[in-house]
Every structure is written in structure tokens, then in C-alpha cells.
Amino acid sequence: MKYLNPNNTIIIALIIATSFFSCKEKNDVINTGGDIVLTDTTYTKTPDAPVVRKVLVEEFTGASCTNCPDARQLLKAISDANPGRIVVMELHTNSHPKGEYVKSIHKFDLRAKDESDIFKTIFHNYFPLGIPAASIDRTINGGELLTGMGKWPSAINDRINTPSPVKLTLNNSYNTATASGIIKVNVSYTQAVTPKNYISIAIIEDNIVDAQEFLDRIDTFYNFQHVFRKSFTPASGTEILSTIATKEPGRVYEGSFKYTIDPAWKPENCRIVVWVHNNDANTKEVLQAEEIHVKNP
DSSP: OOOOOGGGGOOOOOOOOTTSOOEEOTTOOOOOOSTTEEEEEEEEOSOOOOBOOOEEEEEEEOTTOTTHHHHHHHHHHHHHHSTTSEEEEEEEOSSSGGGSOOTTTOSOOOOOHHHHHHHHHTTTTOOSSOSSEEEETTOOBTTBSSBOGGGHHHHHHHHHTSOBSEEEEEEEEEETTTTEEEEEEEEEESSOBOSOEEEEEEEEEOOEEEEEEOSSOEEEEEEEOSEEEEESSOTTOEEESTTOSSBOTTEEEEEEEEEEOOTTSOGGGEEEEEEEEEOSSSOOOEEEEEEEESSOO
């Protein structure tokens, strides 16, 4: 089923006259804290044209959840209908009994400690309807941040049709010998943004074969995709541009962050996910998301 034509959502805007050249603010270095931050800085330039949005879907799921395979198929159908517009993270949850592995026949425990921190910090340890449950760009749907799969198509459709105020560009370098890498993040504001902004960085892994329960059977060779492995930033994110109340069009943040691959993960199946978001009492909205392979496929 095709939910929308993403070509209709692209907004084309004229770039402000090229006589306004970039102005590097060499002395305005932002200290975000945390040992994964290597460098960061900010400057202004001619604003980029508004960009299309990539929607972050955080799906809380589990290998013992018999309805979760259908939820994943739904997200795959939406993603296939809108290529390159959906970023999915599948969080196998410690916070619901159906989030665990299939006992006695499992090979892996796909639950991650950092999932519990995100669930507590962002979603207040609350599943309105159990799992599967998903957040769509951490926006409110039906009064809740987490909703059942019946609301996902319309919520994703609404977000795809909402231009993002942020252009997010990633560059990744990975060292096989040290199993570590550096992700360079460029955040360019195309519209004025006043809430405090944060960056979150996580790693997901594809092609993990293990047991999954269905309503009528157990599939011992189920291929799990988008599995959330670890967050490299705090659950609340790492604040950027903390001294700048309004991020004006043309404001740019650049940061370099280091990460390490666990020996249990296969780097060729891993992707780094980065999202820029708000995180205060009024809004936790994700402004833009992007992902990049750890190793080129």
C-alpha cells in the first residue's frame, strides 16, 4: 500500500543571494560535554533551502511479542512506499515481559540497557497499550508519545508532509583494526528554531537471525532488522548551541563524535543513527534524523 508520494512533499525555495558569504565564528566553540565529543563549533552561512524530513520511528518490540512481526511488516511497507524517508530503530524492551527473548531456544538477548534509559527519560516508563508501540518523531498522537500500530500510517504521513527546519548531514570513518569510528555531524538550520536542541547518536544492527514468536508458531530463523544496540549519547541527548537562544536560518553546528563497535556486533550490518531534537517540558519533537552505514555495503 502506498501511503503518499514523497515527491509531492519536497519544498523548493530560492537560496538567498550569494553575496552573503559564510562567516566562520572561530571563537564560538560549543562545549557539549561527554567523552565521545571530539570537536564542535558553530558558524553562520547563507541559509540552505528547506529540506524534506526523514521521520524517526522508535518501535518498542520483542521476540516474545506475537503481534510484533505484523508491526514490523507495516513499517516495512511504509518505508518501501517512501524510500529514504523513514529511519526505524527497533528497541527490544526490558520494560515489558513480551520484550524478552524466546526462552530455551534463543541465541541472543536483543534487549539493551540503553533502551531502558530512553524509555524512562523520554517516555516516562509508560506503555499506554503494551507492545508493539512506537513513537513517531516523538510527537503527540492521541494524547500519547507512544501509540499502537493503528495510528502509525497517518502519523508518519503527517510528519513526512511537514518540512524540517534542519538539514542534517553525516560523514563517517571507521577503523577496522580498532573497531572504532568517528561520525562527523553537520546541522544546518533552514528556519528559526527557539527550543533547546540536542543531538542523539545510536547504533542499530541488521540481519540478526534468532527465534521470534508468532500467534501460531515460533520462527527459529527470523531475521531481525534495525535492532537498537547502544546509545553513544545520554538518553536525553547532548545539548548543542546552548548559548544561542534562537538558532537563526543559516546557523550551522558541526561536531565530531567517536564510537566503538562491540565485538558481538557485525560492523558490516551496523548503521549509525543521528537525530536532532528538542527535550524540555513542552516538546520532545525530533526535528530531523539521518543514518549512515558503519562500513560501506
